[in-house]
């Protein structure tokens with residue numbers, strides 16, 4: 268999901284480029300358009316605080332970049348709930364010498380809005396209703412398949428997923444999932460253990476809620492995905508990818524999946540709750556970040572990308588909306604809905620050559636280079652306040668990306684600019700991070716020269732922003748979402764439920 272909070276494309280905003288237009292009705296869409304396929308994610312938006320809340324990205328046939336368009340949508344679920352908890356809750360160094368100026372920057376804090384949380388118990392569940400039109404009025408014709416060259420991945424991951432049931436039990440015939448009761452780490456989990464407190468984000472298929480684990484008494488985040496919507500948007504494989512990848516990874520700067528399950532209507536993922544809110548909000552409130560601040564966040568992201576890529580995982584959705592700030596000021600990357608585990612490509616080489624379609628041979632496909640491109644966009648946006656390629660129309664954005672032209676601010680940190688230039692290289696074989704030294708080239712860039720990467724990993728760097736958080740379950744750093752639009756639970760039929768057997 269991408270966030271509710273983060274519709275993007277802009278509302279009038281101080282420091283915003285005139286080319287960076289206001290947001291469209293608070294609606295946003297997230298679209299990944301591949302060569303032949305479209306994957307659309309829809310998001311309900313809240314334009315609270317006049318902060319632009321939508322991010323655009325799109326994947327053009329001729330570029331390795333991924334761009335996403337968020338579409339307006341609503342999500343909800345029927346919470347028959349007890350109000351029980353209240354929360355106010357290439358080795359490529361730059362040749363020239365450079366001493367980076369250290370800029371004093373005050374922590375930017377979200378304009379906290381006190382919200383009185385509606386608390387709900389989680390016994391009943393959810394269905395989402397959503398608008399399947401993009402902001403441009405396009406119909407959602409999303410496909411589940413990726414536009415990655417190795418389209419066999421989906422098939423394979425289906426098989427892999429099928430074996431991946433270590434903490435699941437078989438569903439019973441009524442559609443009620445006995446996997447609701449699963450054991451992990453010595454503990455029996457059950458959905459009833461989680462008490463929903465408040466929605467902190469909405470996404471394509473559902474919402475993310477602050478919960479309290481009644482057994483451990485800890486706060487956590489529960490992502491609830493309506494299976495009807497996952498099916499309708501043909502995102503079954505992506506959701507499975509998300510869950511499987513999240514189960515595989517553990518890194519200080521990525522979100523931790525505690526447990527996952529499903530019932531007859533929804534898929535559930537339980538995460539650690541990251542209470543500082545989205546980097547996006549801080550960036551929009553600040554206008555732009557100093558080089559030092561941007562450098563801090565970029566370094567933690569590089570550390571995480573390096574880790575993910577070492578596992579052959581490409582993330583594919585890097586943007587400030589998906590970067591949460593923890594109470595300690597460090598980053599947590601969330602939303603692995605587009606993440607993809609790259610499989611061995613031997614299949615391609617061992618295929619029957621006579622039958623391989625030209626597009627398979629010629630396709631550039633996706634690989635980890637897309638994440639390095641996105642890092643370049645992100646660093647630019649942090650330093651400048653808006654992304655390097657922008658147009659009101661997606662086509663215009665594609666054109667700008669392909670043109671390779673970037674407008675630079677006069678006073679931009681030259682070393683950061685050099686790194687961005689080396690990341691925003693259209694030819695992915697020449698893109699920093701995607702050459703023979705991999706992430707090391709990025710890490711060795713002079714913009715990061717003062718960093719000890721072990722210190723980065725061990726969270727020894729001083730965070731530039733400390734969120735205003737009063738307690739672990741504080742939700743004031745997130746936008747408000749109506750709790751009135753939870754829709755009645757709709758159980759999917761047995762046939763459809765089988766599609767999620769391995770979730």
Ligand SMILES: Nc1ncnc2c1ncn2[C@@H]1O[C@H](COP(=O)(O)OP(=O)(O)OP(=O)(O)O)[C@@H](O)[C@H]1O
Pocket residue numbers: 268269270271272273297308309310467468469470471472473475488490522538539540541542544545588589591601602603604745
């Ligand atoms: N662990 C968490 N702690 C706190 N907030 C979270 C957590 N996970 C997600 N959120 C909030 O919920 C929002 C939506 O989550 P996420 O991006 O995973 O949903 P999504 O349905 O995949 O969104 P999209 O459809 O836009 O891709 C996040 O942007 C964030 O604001």
